[in-house]
Every structure is written in structure tokens, then in C-alpha cells.
Amino acid sequence: MNAREKKSPGDRRGGIIATATEMFVKNGYAGTSMAQLAKACGIQKASFYHHFASKDDLFIACVTEGYADAVNVLIELRADASLSDPEKIERAIRSLYETIVVSPTGRLSPLVAEVSRTMPSVAKGFHRDYIAHQRSALADLVRDGVESGSFKAQDFDIFHHLVFGPIVTLSLSREMFADFDDLDDHFPVQKLCEGHLASIMDLLAP
Structure with missing residues (x-):
């Protein structure tokens, strides 16, 4: 993938779920903040909410998807x-x-x-x-x-x-x-x- 190519929404969502899963396992649910998750995923916190409305929604996605x-x-x-x-x-x-x-x-x-x-x-x-x-x-x-x-x-x-x-x-x-x-x-x-x-x-x- 070159610098001009962008990940599809599905790729981005999957990447966020994979990263968040690792962080939840390491730090626990309460010990993982949306700010930490956004930083680990390489996106702005405000942009994070375009993918998941809340940390609860993200955790549910990690568990089910x-x-x-x-x-x-x-x-x-x-x-x-x-x-x-x-x-x-x-x-x-x-x-x-x-x-x-x-x-x-x-x-x-x-x-x-x-x-x-x-x-x-x-x-x-x-x-x-x-x-x-x-x-x-x-x-x-x-x-x-x-x-x-x-x-x-x-x-x-x-x-x-x-x-x-x-x-x-x-x-x-x-x-x-x-x-x-x-x-x-x-x-x-x-x-x-x-x-x-x-x-x-x-x-x-x-």
C-alpha cells in the first residue's frame, strides 16, 4: 500500500478491534481509555468516535466480532x-x-x-x-x-x-x-x- 492509498472502512474497523483487544487483555476494561486506544490506533480521539460511539460499543465489538x-x-x-x-x-x-x-x-x-x-x-x-x-x-x-x-x-x-x-x-x-x-x-x-x-x-x- 503506497502513501496515497487509504484503508477501507472495514480494514480500519478490523484494525481498531485487533488493537483494542490486545489493550483490553493487557490493561483490563477500566484501565483502557479511549484516548489510549486512539493513540495506539494512530488516529485522533475525535475521529475514533466515527467508528465507535463509546468504549462500551468497542468492547462489545471486540467480544462478538x-x-x-x-x-x-x-x-x-x-x-x-x-x-x-x-x-x-x-x-x-x-x-x-x-x-x-x-x-x-x-x-x-x-x-x-x-x-x-x-x-x-x-x-x-x-x-x-x-x-x-x-x-x-x-x-x-x-x-x-x-x-x-x-x-x-x-x-x-x-x-x-x-x-x-x-x-x-x-x-x-x-x-x-x-x-x-x-x-x-x-x-x-x-x-x-x-x-x-x-x-x-x-x-x-x-
Whole structure:
């Protein structure tokens, strides 16, 4: 991109969300001001409000839009005829660990819990735009496997709890103790993912 080219509004919005997500993770919601965000994004504070009406609106966008790619991964897995049903579930679980535990967007989970009481729109938007779609996409993968005979039928309320509970707990734990020098010794993501995945596959096995 040369000096005369300008970023499209979509590019600018995406860049702001990415930068803001990193800052919210680092400084917390209360510790991140609009002035700091504008400076980090390289725009004037007044111009910032052309993109987002408030810090609340920006935070909601970070939480909801940041997960869009994660939902698309699950949807695309279902359509991939080259993969078996167990392979789709395996990739789905690994994707959830990457999104919820490792990615900057996933690391916003503690802040969602922190601000949802005073900003109910955050919790509602998070559930509407991510959790509901995520649960639906995962359920579709399992239903396909049940229909093909690869999996046994599941109570999806229990199944979703068994899938997401350990992942969210790990994400919150790693953020709670993020300053530990031996964080990976206490909460080894890869090892826990492998053990969790094995348990899920045992649960699904016909």
C-alpha cells in the first residue's frame, strides 16, 4: 500500500478491534481509555468516535466480532467431505482451544465476566453472536456423526457442558495466574487439550 492509498472502512474497523483487544487483555476494561486506544490506533480521539460511539460499543465489538472466524471454522468443517466425523470433531475441539485459550479474543473471557453485570449488552451480544452459533455448529457436527453411525446420541446440554466447561476454566485459570513464570507447568494447554479430546472421543464412541 503506497502513501496515497487509504484503508477501507472495514480494514480500519478490523484494525481498531485487533488493537483494542490486545489493550483490553493487557490493561483490563477500566484501565483502557479511549484516548489510549486512539493513540495506539494512530488516529485522533475525535475521529475514533466515527467508528465507535463509546468504549462500551468497542468492547462489545471486540467480544462478538472477534469470534466470527472461530464460528466459521466449525461451519466449514461440517462441509469438508474429505474428513471423517471423528476428524471433524478433533479439529473442532483443537480450534476451540486455540480460540478460547490462546487467542487474544479468547483471553477477553475474564473481562466479559467482569463487565457483564454493569453492561448486560456485552453478555447478551456475546451469547447471541458467538456462544449460540458455536453450540449450534458443534451440535451439527455431532448429529451428522450420529446419523452416519460414527457417534452415539448425546444429551446436548450435558455434552456442551463437558466440552466447553474445561476449556473456559483453563482460559480463566491461565489469565488469573498469567504472571506466573511457570504458567505452562501449572496449566499445560497442549497436554490438557489432548486429554480432554480423548475423553470426548470416548464419550462419542458408539
